[in-house]
Amino acid sequence: MALTGLQIYKLLPQTNCKECGHPTCLAFAMKLAAKQAELAGCPYVTPEAKAQLESASAPPIRLVTVSNNGTKIEEGNETVMFRHEKTFYHRAALMIRLKDDDPALQEKISKADSYIVDYVGIKLGVDGFAIEATADATKFVEAIKVTRSATKKPLILIAADSAAMAEGAKEAGDKPLLYAADESNWQKMAELAKSLKTPLAVKAASLEKLAELTESIKKLGVEDLVLDPMMNGHLDSLSALTQIRRLAIKKNFRALGYPVITFPNDEVLAAQHVAKYSSFVVLDDFDPAMMYALLALRQNIYTDPQKPIQVLPGLYEINSPKPDSPVFVTTNFSITYFAVNNEVEGSGLQGWLLVADAEGMSVLTAWAAGKFDADRIAKAVKTTGIESKVNHKKIIIPGQVAVLSGELEESLPGWQIMVGPKEAVDLPAYVKTMWKN
């Protein structure tokens, strides 16, 4: 929670010596509150005041990084309870948990590791893996070696015994997340995390115990922590995760100001965790259908509500079009653009995709808002130079805006306006029957 100018002023020397370049300490305090000045500007702040100010300006939820080989998972640093208040910044990591005695370990990891799905032009996949110790260190280390041979992605190591954890961590790459410190092993786990400079998960079944543990561990010098409130039912996890988030963001309660890890056992609970405050969502199975749905949900929840995802307006070529290939018109909302592009591209047809500047809105939204009208389409036709690239004068508009065809004929004299189908899925069939040159 940021301090106000007045709160900061109370911590300053209040001598108005002007050395900071501001007329008064209060003026300097106001600039600090507005983040337009640095505390270092005042040579006279006491170390105590400095510590207090620095801790107050630290983010309410600590940013924690798990990484390997250049791939980073950054979690935390969230500032709001609801995405519309600003945005959610660090997309929940979707990870797969496997046990070290799984005979198909390598195969399962390779399969999940190579998984890539395209969502509105963004390539998405599994973020990393959690390897769980079931018996002794030997087996655990072996499994981690196997894992490392199959994936470069960041890892979570699950072991209760700190000795096994220490052995396993040697093979796990740059910065695995160690899971987990609890009441019985926290000193050793904390020492280990400290020596390896890697984040540590902390688990306890009540928020008090969890807070007590994080405080104790912090005193040992480990600050990159991840919380597991050990609530894995729908209701318990919603309550606990909401309380943790509120305590961190609204009460500036440092002891719980860390990202959270959960282990949902099905896709519905995983979806709840993606929307409601989990940062590491660890799944037991890898299923492409489920992964795609969860990845899409995660993208949606974490998009910036202030700006729709959009592509640049202009002329796009699909499958190296020729002068006699059809011209399709659409808007520059990413979802819309990719819906059309993927259909045409996937069907093997060639075509010119003319993307009008509709301020990042879908066909009907833009039409209703007056951002996808005859003028804008005509402008797109004229400014992109499509006329010189094709040997015909026909454009296909989305079926949803069939009403525009009359106006368009007036705005684009000499052009034939063809009304396409309502849904992009039907576009290839439409082209096959209707496009004759």
Add this chain to the structure above:
Amino acid sequence: MPTVEIPKEKWNGKVREVKIGATKEEGGSRTKTITIGGEATLPFLHFENTIPHAPALAIEIKDRKPADWSPLLYEAWGDAMNDPAAWAKAAEASGADLIVLTLSVATKPDEAKATVRKVLNATGLPLAVFGPGQAEKDNELIVPVAEEAKGEKLLIGVCEDKNYRTIVAAAMANDHLVTSKTPMDVNLAKQLVILIHDMGMPLERIVMDPTTGALGYGIEYGYSVMERLRLAALQGDSMTQQPMIVTPGEEAWKAKESKVGEGVPESWGEWKKRAIYWETLTATPLIHAGADVVVLRHPESLKKVKGMINALMSKGN
């Protein structure tokens, strides 16, 4: 041990309670009615305040077999889709709390009346009846339906800003409720409730439909508008305190991910699983954003979503 004080918000308002359906004693013929709304806190935060009713789950059926639904939905409902009465029975058997009957553009007023009568006879569940969403056609079909089912406390629509008067009047004259549907905007939602209420419709008989997009197709807009509406309701803004109905079934099954099994990327996974995930993952966030009535299409999605709702409402255990 550090003391952790459970952070609770103090809300000034709560969602209105709305009851759908009327029993014989109440002037209708339903064997079950359903009450929604009444929440005095955000979804499922029982630690903070009271949540008297679980979100209700509806199955959408159509008066005639739809031509363009996903093959998976034909597979799920089979021959029942040829007969709205049979379909309603199947929907009831699948665990739905209420039935949403949507009428087709091709339907005639008399047919609509007969269908509604048949569905009322086939199931004791509360019923919602919506027109095809085209102003003139909606009025033409919903008015006779409202008369036919007088006293049943149906939930009827579609009331939109350009077309609500006729349907609201029919609902008032025949003792029904209405949905107030607006495109994903807090102020539009509020305004339409005001307009409908100004006609004399009691607020206890209005359910808001803030609309949504499907997972991957704009759900985040619907999700955030619902969260904002619910926060406004709890903060005491009276005209946002209506319970909310959403249609994740309709939206999700429009998406290519659910609709088609062939010619899609391999990374999309197995079709049937994906389709169900698409519907459940469209519904789940919307339920967490405050949905009070959730309209679905596939019985398996209903089962899964119901499991979640039961878990979220079982505060004693």
